Amino acid sequence: MRSGNESGSLTKPAQGSCAEVFRVFLKLGLTSFGGPVAHLGYYRDELVVRRKWMDEAGYADLVALCQFLPGPASSQVAFALGLLRGNGLAGGLAASLAFTLPSALLLAAFALGAASFTGVYAEGLLHGLKLVAVAIVAQAVWGMARSLTPDKPRVFIALSAIVLVVFAAGAIGQIAAITGGAMLGLWLCRGNGTAVTGNLKFPVSRRGGFIALSLFAVLFAFLPVLTAVTGYQPVAVFDAFYRAGSLVFGGGHVVLPLLQAEVVTPQWVSKEAFLAGYGLAQAVPGPLFTFAAYLGAVMQPEPNGIAGASIALIAIFLPGLLLVYGMLPFWDRLRLRPTAQAAMRGANAAVVGILGAALYNPVWTGAVFTNQDFALALTGFLLLTVWKVQPWIVVVLMAFAGMMMPLLPL
Known part of the structure; x- marks a missing residue:
């Protein structure tokens, strides 16, 4: 175990506002090309080196956690960084929304x-x-x-x-x-x-x-059942994208x-x-998971268009965020x-x-x-x-x- 400033713990930074978190991650969402590995490099340069939101060892530990879990690693790191800087769930959601939008x-x-x-x-x-x-x-x-x-x-x-x-x-x-x-x-x-x-x-x-992990498990287990029982297409769409987002290991x-x-x-x-x-x-910046917005909008059975894109986007990101929070x-x-x-x-x-x-x-x-x-x-x-x-x-x-x-x- 490292000691002192090299312990790997996240030195608690001065807290920011959700508005600051949203503004910083919107800039990253507009300029971060190159996929998840590149995104992690952009975060390090902007938030660790320049803004000092956390130390190097803590950032490495956070990246290790998000690579261990299923889900979009770069989006999970963004959520966790926003959660840390914004001192809670609102900051994490602000970071996720700004980076994805x-x-x-x-x-x-x-x-x-x-x-x-x-x-x-x-x-x-x-x-x-x-x-x-x-x-x-x-x-x-x-x-x-x-x-x-x-x-x-x-x-x-x-x-x-x-x-x-x-x-x-x-x-x-x-x-x-x-x-x-x-x-x-x-x-x-x-x-x-x-x-x-x-x-x-x-x-x-x-x-x-524990609540977040329980919610992840309940949705993963019962969304297919709900889809089969109701036959309701919006539920089927949410289930399909939630299941895909729950099983993505490795990038x-x-x-x-x-x-x-x-x-x-x-x-x-x-x-x-x-x-x-x-x-x-x-060709676009930001997380590759936003491909779900395209699929939700273009699919033939309703809901499609804006409604389909919104359902697909929320469903595919939700499991990864629940897992990292949990x-x-x-x-x-x-x-x-x-x-x-x-x-x-x-x-x-x-x-x-x-x-x-x-x-x-x-x-x-x-x-x-x-x-x-x-x-x-x-x-x-x-x-x-x-x-x-x-x-x-x-x-x-x-x-x-x-x-x-x-x-x-x-």
Whole structure:
């Protein structure tokens, strides 16, 4: 355990207001391109280095907690930082709303205008966005495989997850793969981690944490029952997005196969619209989970439009926020247990397999049809992985290339 200023505890900063929290995170929501890892870098620069909202060791501990839990890690860190600075739940909600709003509004607006976006150039642009999805997901699989499956046991867990989701398609197969990965982790992944130090101190009581965790569990267990009993479409939409948000381990891109199972399989959203929206989501700042706003707005059964976007957005973020709020009072003791660490290593390895399967179907099969498509997708992948070009720049380049493709001689 570290001591003194290096103890890892969160030095209690001077409290700010919810208005200050909202203003700072709105700026971050408008400018934070590049995905969750980049977002964590923006937070550190703006809030740890420049504004001194917490110390370096405390920030590292907070990031570790949010990476341990399912949900969008960068949004969970934003919520926790707002909770700390705003001295309570109102500050956390202000941070979450401000960071999420810019990209959610952009994606919902695109969805609402998509019907009038027709013609050969529009089709080419949308096809270019689908090819962006191929490059982005391939980059995610490549990077996650290197960090989350560095040894033979975890490679085995990832391959097992691929087999499981191929033969048991849909959300059930994905839930089984993550659960099975955690169980295999208990057996195969003990002793593969590094020592954990530090502690976290937030204005959340154990009682408040228990209530949040209980609410998460009740919603996860009973929303499917309520959907089956009532047959009410708004409840079904909330259930689908809540379940997807509850099972995302290992990064925002993992939400792709989960949402595909929830909205494309039941034909709420076409595969073409799904991939085009996912490609566009790479071009906007803020969390990738705001892709839910696009899906909620574009889906065919009502509620859709603004109502659908609002339901989907709240539902997909809610489980992650409940989990991080609920775990803050208990995290210090739990994260030191070898069994918890081993289970998470197994679950993260399974996530790599799930995302690898999604890279083929629906991403590859829905976008790559010709030699030119393959060349563009490969170019995007190399721009991201070799030349380290910002994702939004790759989106713009490939969308333009998609628009120009109809003009090329075959």
